[in-house]
Amino acid sequence: xxxxxxxxxxDEWIGRHRGLLFKVVRAHAFNPQDRDDLFQEIAAQVWLSxxxxxxxxxxxxxxxxxxxxxxxAWARREKRHRAGRQSLDEQQPALLETRMGRDRRIDWLYxxxxxxDEIDRALTLLLxxxxxxxxxxxxxxxxxxxxxxxxxxxxxxxTERSRETDRHEL
Numbered sequence: 564x565x566x567x568x569x570x571x572x573x574d575e576w577i578g579r580h581r582g583l584l585f586k587v588v589r590a591h592a593f594n595p596q597d598r599d600d601l602f603q604e605i606a607a608q609v610w611l612s613x614x615x616x617x618x619x620x621x622x623x624x625x626x627x628x629x630x631x632x633x634x635x636a637w638a639r640r641e642k643r644h645r646a647g648r649q650s651l652d653e654q655q656p657a658l659l660e661t662r663m664g665r666d667r668r669i670d671w672l673y674x675x676x677x678x679x680d681e682i683d684r685a686l687t688l689l690l691x692x693x694x695x696x697x698x699x700x701x702x703x704x705x706x707x708x709x710x711x712x713x714x715x716x717x718x719x720x721x722t723e724r725s726r727e728t729d730r731h732e733l
Contacts, residue, residue, distance in 0.1 A: 569613050576613075577606060580626050587627070591634040601637050608633045675724055683717050690714060 564572075577584070584605055592601040612629050620628075676687050682703065689699045696714070700707045 564614050569610070572613050573610050576609065576622060576626060580623060583623060583627060584630050587630040587634050591638050597641070601634060604637055605630045605633045671728065672721075675721055679717065679720075683713060686710065686713055687717055690717075 584602065588598050588601045588605065592598040609626065609629055616622075616625060676684055679687060682705075685703060686699055689702065694702070696707045696710045699705070700710045703710075705713075
């Protein structure tokens, strides 16, 4: 196969099956930069593998196989590459928390808090800091009974999310 023929096949396959490739990329890379890198790596592997295509399988099956093998190899390399290193995104100014020695349960809790609406998030943080209902009500301009109801609902929500997480981890 000459290079113009290979380029034509490559352009056609990438154009027609881009969605399939993006599904594989999204399942293995979790930020935009990694997705771009992995997609380019898969595209390069497809290019290099075109001469080896023997039409024994459907193009989609073959592309999926190439993409999966490439993505899994990429994920293993990235894991080794990142072991013991922090990305620039993870570098924190001195006033922010350090990443060392963090408890995954606390990380989970803050992930859940981040999903709450603004008022519920504020109430949760105030509760965690030991403020009374009266202080929370005064701080946020709510009635004490409203604070109590909201906190009761937040606790129920977090308890349920915790149970769901526990079930999924078993």
